[in-house]
Amino acid sequence: MTTLYINWDFDSEIINIFGFPLKYYGLLFASGLLLSMYILKIIYRRENLKDSAHEALFLYGIIGIFAGARLGHCLFYDFDYYSKNILEIFLPIQKTINGGYKFSGYAGLASHGGTVGLIVSLFLYSKKYEIKYLKILDLIAIVAPLGAVFIRLANLMNSEMIGNPSTLPWAFIFSKIDSVPRHPAQLYEAIAYLFIFGIVFAIYKTKNITLGNGFLFGLAITLIFTMRILIEFVKINQVEFEEGMLLNMGQLLSLPFIAIGIYFMGKNVTRKRS
Template identity: 80%
Template sequence: MIALYINWDFDSEIINIYGFPLKYYGLLFACGLLLSMYILKGIFRRENLKDSAHEALFIYGIVGIFVGARLGHCLFYDFEYYSKNLLEIILPIKKTLNGEYKFIGFAGLASHGGTVGLIISLYLYSKKYEMKYLKTLDLIAIVAPLGATFIRLANLMNSEMIGNPTSMPWAFIFKRVDNIPRHPAQLYEAISYFLIFIIVFTIYKTKNIKLGNGFLFGLTITLIFIMRILIEFIKINQVDFEKGMSLNMGQILSIPFVLLGLYFVAFNILKNEPK
């Protein structure tokens, strides 16, 4: 087997303007959101929903995702640090060794927290715009895997969330980390999430499955978080306290989402069984 190792040595910054960096992470994050909202606009029109409701959804969605993802990281992955540096939770700064603060952007977002934040914000949105909550979750669930795809590509550009060492011929050598061939775990997740988007979008468009409210939401979070659990087995630990754990924090936090998703899928299947 011929090794085709890829030497990955991208600078995470695209450009730096007077100390304010434009990074691939932020750019890809934004692209994922914008593309998802563009597709969702077509879905809203297909469902005969108002454009004004779609525009408001963008605001609710981005606030929910960002606030939830930030709090999720600070609470579950680095609570000890952020409990002593509360200002850094809400501001894109970090205290340096000499006691000064430096702009670094929001380094630390957790997808589980982002999912919870989005679910909560969609509840508030559905109340405001008098839409069925589960229907709102279903509509977002169609495009959510696409947004997740871009986030994992952003992680790849940052050379973060890297995989364990491997001799597989497609291994990446993350030059900014070390010179060891590793699984491109971010790419595995990105491909998985894109395929999930294709599956869910196809089901919605073709209506091959009799859908009840909550089915697409349940299917999406079940597939996404099952893949998250599986791929975590070939990732390095994200934080030191995960050493020695049978399941890491990402896997533990994924289990409730899988159970919730399976509940909605099973409920819809049983509800629509022929009498």
């Protein structure tokens, strides 16, 4: 009996205009951000928050996510290279074999770093617009899993963060990598994050559940990074130094977020009992 696997052969580049490529990654990243902002606009009005505060959130969010994700990748996943090519951390360029530079886009973003960057930028945002910090973290936590769905779909279009070999009937052959059937780990994560979005959003909309500030934030990051740890077991390692490690870098970096999430959920439960 012959198993028909899914042959994945998408070009990561949609179109190239005078040397400037439009890629699926950027399109999906932007789409996830815009959809999240649209949902947040509805939530802001429900919470009686100003439209001006919502409009400013986009700038704070994109700077925090992007700066954190970029620095996170450069520091934790490819420090040896970027410590010798510091300019490439900040500019979308890459050194050529001739010693010059070419436009490459930002190749390398880490979700853990993006989370930290967003948390920091939201602290500054909360001070500027006089919104309780934990309240704004809760509101962002509602749409954060949805944004993560689009990022993992973008990884799928790039044929990156691929899974281990698999004989399952839904295995993908990432033909730009090799001819081996593999777990579509990016798709697993995207589906998991979509369910998490549904859970967090449903809890937010259920008015008969009284929760303190910080609970939704704690719940979201606990679920997101728990799934990240579990799904990493069916992924190939992203960098060479992870070979032989009991937990890879993505899993190790997820542990502090889970601890923080449990703390905030536990804090709310304790407060409610007292």
